[in-house]
Amino acid sequence: MHILLAPAKIGAGMFAAESHTSRHHIAIAAMACLCVLLGGPSCAAGAESLIIAGATYYEPGASGPGWAWTDAGHLELDGYAGEAIGAEGDLVLTLAGQNSVTESHAPDADITLCGMEAWGNLTLRGTGTLTATGSQCGIHISQALVVDGCTVDARADGA
Known part of the structure; x- marks a missing residue:
């Protein structure tokens, strides 16, 4: 808007x-x-919550294999290979190494049928790569998408 x-x-x-x-x-x-x-x-404060591999996080400082939510507006991926990622709000995603997100196909998942989604603005940056796959879309953004310096491959594998 x-x-x-x-x-x-x-x-x-x-x-x-x-x-x-x-x-x-x-x-x-x-x-x-x-x-x-x-x-x-x-509205510029960043993501209110993140959904990563089916788990919902409400506070920055959380991390797991290949990812770290460093502050409300910033997520880092370094070798992440897992289920879908979603953000409620604006997010800057820094990519290092090869990363992939895939829709989980879980019927009760809190995320749509996409590999990555953000209900706000999404900035993808860094020197890494991201492959995002979902049955309806690879990446869904409700506002603006910015790709800066990284490689992104977003695919829909379904109907």
């Missing part, structure tokens, strides 16, 4: 403010409303 904010002129007759202080309060209230409408400062 892109939001374009353009400067606008407000005529003197639109707000009947009695003093500089009341105009200041109106400006602060308008800014607060705009922050709420745009999602506030938390």
Whole structure:
């Protein structure tokens, strides 16, 4: 989602403010409303949770074979070969070595039929590779995908 904010002129007759202080309060209230409408400062905070190989993690600092969730907005893969990875929110994924994620095909999985998904923005970077395979898509992103310096092979193997 892109939001374009353009400067606008407000005529003197639109707000009947009695003093500089009341105009200041109106400006602060308008800014607060705009922050709420745009999602506030938390929208750039990173992933709220990660699903890795069927397990859900809510706090950074978790790790396993070939992966480490270093902070809310950053996951590192180095030789990961396992089930699907999902992020609730924005995520930067740094790749080292060869990595692969494959849809688990589990009927009760919390992730869609993709090898990798992010419900936010996803940045893939580093010197490594990622092969993502799912029955409906290799990688599903709800907002923007950025690939920087790494090799990505995303495939759907089903219908």
